[in-house]
Amino acid sequence: MTNLKTVEIKAFLPAKDYALSQRFYQDLGFTMASDGGGVSYFHYGNSSFLLCEFYVQAFAENLSMHLLVEDVHAWFEQVKASGVVEKYGVRLTPLEEQPWAMIDFTLADPAGVCWRIGQNIDRKT
Numbered sequence: 001m002t003n004l005k006t007v008e009i010k011a012f013l014p015a016k017d018y019a020l021s022q023r024f025y026q027d028l029g030f031t032m033a034s035d036g037g038g039v040s041y042f043h044y045g046n047s048s049f050l051l052c053e054f055y056v057q058a059f060a061e062n063l064s065m066h067l068l069v070e071d072v073h074a075w076f077e078q079v080k081a082s083g084v085v086e087k088y089g090v091r092l093t094p095l096e097e098q099p100w101a102m103i104d105f106t107l108a109d110p111a112g113v114c115w116r117i118g119q120n121i122d123r124k125t
Helices: 016-029 074-080 082-086
Strands: 012-015 032-035 039-044 047-052 065-068 096-097 101-110 114-120
Touching: 016 032, 016 039, 016 047, 016 074, 016 082, 074 082, 074 101, 074 114
Parallel strands: 012 047, 065 114
Antiparallel strands: 032 039, 039 047, 096 101, 101 114
């Protein structure tokens, strides 16, 4: 198995309202690189996911994505400045230092998918 190589891993995210979710992610700053057959490919730098024209409430509301960033404070300010919370009526939590050596915040998308956006910090001794 040492010859097996991977290229990337992506999650398929559900969309209750596909067009609305596409706009949400674009308003957040993600690039929609392709769209067809009910699947949109989104990326921001080296991070990517697939948005699907598929929705099961229990699945969407129990799915979490984790985006590790270099500057969580800048991301938090960008999310607030983007206006997505007001425009889409989604939930944004404050920045919080976590016991697992991270500062993060959460943002729900229009389907209820929880994004945890965080930055690693030094462990307290």
